[in-house]
Amino acid sequence: MAAVDKPRDFHHPHTPYAVQIEFMNILYSAIEDGCVAILESPTGTGKSLSLLCGALTWLRNHQSKTIEEQLAESEGEDDEPEWVKAHAREEKRRRLLRERTELEQRLKRVREREKREKKAAEMAANVDRRKIRRVNVETTTENDDDEQWELDDYLSDDEDGGRPKPSNEGDGLSADVKELMTKLGMTIPGSKKEEEEEELPDQTKIYFCSRTHSQISQFINELRKIDLPPPLQTDIDEGLCSDVKQLSLGSRRNLCINPRVSKLSSTMAINERCLELQKSGTPDEKRCQFLPKHDDKIRPREFRDHALATIRDIEDLADLGTKMGICPYYASRAAIKPSEIVTLPYQLLLQSSAREALGISLKDHVVIIDEAHNLMDTISSIYSVTVTLPQLQRCNEQLDFYLTKYRNRLKGGNKVYVMQTHRLLRSLTLTLENLSKQQKEREVPSGDILAHHGVDQINFNKLQKYLTESKLARKLEGYLLSQQEEEQKSKVQSRRGNGRVLDTSTNPTSPDAVPLLTHIQSFLTALTNPSSEGKIFCSVTDSKEWCLKYMLLDPAHHFRTIVNEARAVILAGGTMQPMEDYTTHLFPYLPPDKIRTLSCGHVIPSENLLASPLVKRPSGGDFDFTFSCRNDPSMIDDLGMSIANLCNFIPHGVVCFFPSYSYLDLVVERWQKKTKDGVPTVWERLGAKKCIFRESNEKSGVEEILRDYKIAIDTGKGGLLLGVVGGKMSEGINFNDNLGRGVIMVGLPFPNPNSPEWKAKKEHVESMAYDTYPLRKLSTSGEPGIVDEVARKAYAKAAAQAFYENACMRAVNQSVGRAIRHINDYAVIVLIDRRYATNRIQAKLPGWIKSSMIPVNSGGVKQPGMSEGRVVDVVSRCAKFFRGRK
CATH class of the missing domain: 3.40.50.300 (P-loop containing nucleotide triphosphate hydrolases)
Structure with missing residues (x-):
């Protein structure tokens, strides 16, 4: 009689439903085989627990298998005595155990200490808690000399379009980033400096993403219910434990504990202010006090151990940073490699720039995206951008005012690129003003936008690099803010300056606001994308303002990097139907055997x-x-x-x-x-x-x-x-x-099928379907036959309608x-x-x-x-x- 495969033990905290067992088995096999899986499990069927139990069971089995393979590797030559081989295997076993237990033993001590602290706090409710020194918000306009807003020298004749790089910057990292990485005890790529403590290995892990932090918090509550065996079973207690090492990642808005920064209203303003407080040359009293000193390697490692010792959501991690007096946004990066499961909103995973900022590598790891029914729309939204006519007019006015002060001081690369930026802004403004007069929403060819002031001769890649490296947007906004504050102090409504007046009473510049040029720069970045990926439209916003909108039409390109790097990608949701959109428009490049789908029934009668x-x-x-x-x-x-x-x-x-x-x-x-x-x-x-x-x-x-x-x-x-x-x-x-x-x-x-955006979407899908129409064979020779053009067009139109x-x-x-x-x-x-x-x-x-x-x-x-x-x-x-x- 044929042997019956033993059912997998998924360590589910309850008796799983039949649909949950089916779900977990499909999930497990998809990860094992390195596939993309699209899984639908209605709300109420225990989807979160199924995702966790299925993925973590695979992870622990994978860890055990890896350890066993390492232990089974032969030590020495085949002709050596068996006792020599046995001794070598035992030594290797102990070395592997030692490597894996050192961190576990530290985490165990942290857990015990936290339990003691919690018990002491409960017994003495009136104990004063440690308070973080609050620093009053300081203005950045103390220097009456306007030199602080002047651009640093920029060499336009450099091949890269910017200032020469020191020899130690060949790795692409800025000096500020390297300094921060050094402070946090992180290894700089390419550095030959040896750390006092060996860097922890990059543990195979699961990146779990959902739409919001509240959904992730619910997921973390489910994670606390699961009891897993350790990855290596031993006869004696050698420090290995079964607790899952979990880490929550978030943006500065969620994790910043500096009151001077966290109080700002917009995410981009928080990011900009944070980077300002880290700049080289900033006096110590003005730098962020929550970043550790250069020689402080203890606190980042203590934070890492505390972060991994217990399962924490994003609020817990921020509280931990406040308690330890260290920035959780940066300090959490040291905990990424040894973690087993990392939770984060999927907006942070979908953007390559956000992954790089957080230090995330997806290479050979597992990516699970829950609530994935809006995934394609989210990707399109992230990479689409809108600029309004008032924004362009305002930015033009700001740059004119700035040039009135600094035009004669600009030289070299600064003069070239600032004037190019000025021409480009005027071209965009003129284009949108002309389009708005027609009172008609329409698609705009990119050539029409670049038709004025010789803009088509500008090298967009070099200009983008200049705007990023020179920080022109921040200098421009800072100068205008300083002028605005001076006017408010002197109670003067307008300022005379070389015949140029900027009225700040109607549109004041806010220190919390995102620099207008930074926002417009993102639109300029979109203009460099291939025309097949997206289109530009002239339309009207909800506030009745005319705008130029770049809309991404093909999300597959931006998601493909994630699919190529990860071992497996799982898309899960309560309502994933109709699924053909994902296979056709998100994974058109994958063969059918690399995609698994499942639509579970409900658990209700x-x-x-x-x-x-x-x-x-x-x-x-x-x-x-x-x-x-x-x-x-x-x-x-x-x-x-x-x-x-x-x-x-x-x-x-x-x-x-x-x-x-x-x-x-x-x-x-x-x-x-x-x-x-x-x-x-x-x-x-x-x-x-x-x-x-x-x-x-x-x-x-x-x-x-x-x-x-x-x-x-x-x-x-x-x-x-x-x-x-x-x-x-x-x-x-x-x-x-x-x-x-x-x-x-x-x-x-x-x-609305008649909107310019939906017309463009349907035309894009129709074009893709037309190009991929399956050719009919005329004979068994395998040679393609004559295409039935009528059938091909009907096929394309049907795809767009679907x-x-x-x-x-x-x-x-x-x-x-x-x-x-x-x-x-x-x-x-x-x-x-x-x-x-x-x-x-x-x-x-x-x-x-x-x-x-x-x-x-x-x-x-x-x-x-x-x-x-x-x-x-x-x-x-x-x-x-x-x-x-x-």
Whole structure:
């Protein structure tokens, strides 16, 4: 009889569901085989624990296997006596154990010390805690001489476009970075200096990313529940322990403990201020006091040991830095190599510049991206940038004012590149001013932007390097701020200077603000990208300002570096359908055998979910919320009456999602319209069934709405919450139990196909599909045949349409998945639109919803269990579903 493979022990803290075991096995094999995996596991199925247990079990098995392979390596020649080989193996075993136990023993002592400190703190609550000296915020304008804002010499005839580098800078690191790395006890690449303590090896690790720090904190709480065996089992206690070495990474905004810096309002302003406090030549009293002294190697190592000794989230790490008086943003880097799992927001992982700043190498490590349903949009957002006409005009005015003071002092490279920057800014401004006069949103060829003032002759790469190295943006902003402060002190509204006046009263420069030139520089960087990756548009912002927007169209290029470096990449989410977008548009270069996909079913019993399309209007005809039909007043009235009928039989809380804020406003306005004969309005009829709550487009108020909604449900009144797909209610908020016994989706939230951005996206997808159309063979010889051009164009158009529909359905899936949150939960999902009854749309729903979908009779012979898609059919099924439930 064939041997049966022993099931893997994933060290799950609970008895795992069958779908969790399937999920963990697929995850494990994908990592082992070095693949990309796209995994969907509905919320409520224990996805986080499945990710952790599957990945960490592989990691510990991999560590054990590596150790065993090292121990099994032969020591000495084959003809040597067995006792010599045995002695060599034992010596090697002890050496490996010693290398692996030194850090573990230190971490064990840290844990014991922290336990003692915690116990002492609990026994003496009135003990004074150590306080970090707070330094008053100092202005940087003490020097009345304007020389501090003058640019340092820059040699334009240098081949690299900048000042000559000292011989020791061949590694690409600046002097400031090297000085900081030395302070933190980190090894400088290429340096021959030997450290007193041998550098820790780069442990094979898991990089776990999610969208927000709050989601990562939830993940860390799950990590604390897992008990893993040590990577090497021994007969005696040699210091090895099973605790996972975890590290949280974040930005300066999350980890800065310097009050002079952390109080600034923007992330970029915090970054800029932090770098200023580290500059060479800055007096000690003005430097950041939380960076260790040059000869202090003890505190960074102590911080590393404390950071790894226990599982900490980002707030814990910041508190640790405050307690130890050391910058956690920089000190945490020394803990990256010996860690086993590193958690961070995926925005920091997706940007190559952020990875370099944090000292992250993905080589042969495992990358897990949770909540990956928005991954492609996030990549596009990170690498897209917008500059408005007022920003360009303001930056032009600032540079003019700066040149009034310093024009005659500029020489060499400074003169060349500052004047190039000036010409480029004027060209961008003139281009956008001319485009705005046409009052039309449109795509803008890059050649049109570079058509003025000889801008097409500028070497963009050299100019970019100059702007980065010269810190022109910071000098410019600093000078303007100093002038502004002088004007405020003297209570003068304008300053005379060589015939040039800058009015700072209307648009003052803020010390917290990101330098305008820095922001515009990111747009200039985008202009250097290949035209196949993105497009430039002239459009109008929400604040009605004309702008130039670079939009990334192809996210595959920027994500490919991560895929190429990592051992395996795992994309996981509660709603990953439709998955073909990832395989087609994010991993088009990978062969099929390198991609694994899984869509798990739900853990709830089938009788706990009812999903049904609502197709027929009460007054006759179909519910059709396409753009051309959705404003029909009678259909909007039918919608309201249908929702009111559903609220008669759906208890407690009902969440209803609309395609957009503008359409929700239009519907509510119609429902509230008074009738001439005094008949109750649709809004009044809805209000008689449940308390109505409405999501607002305002940034605030979400917590208050949810609080009042919950109170209405808890007090037995019931609640109807009107939300928007893609809004604040459709993602990240759980409507579990009585908060969401019903989810209603009104229409399909298709993006505007006529917007310049979506026209460009569809054209890009169509072009890619056209180029990759599979050639038909005319014979068995293998020679390609004549391309059927009609079929090829149809194939390309179908690909663009599928991409467009997938964007819509991904948003729908994310919204309707808000209701079922655990194994005992139950709810109904009603999809109101005739298109939800089609196989094409239903195929793009998650499998766990499709399996509970009531089929609709489309005009043929009605089969048992089919619905007519009428309100009365759906209402009767809802009544039956909730009958007998508490």
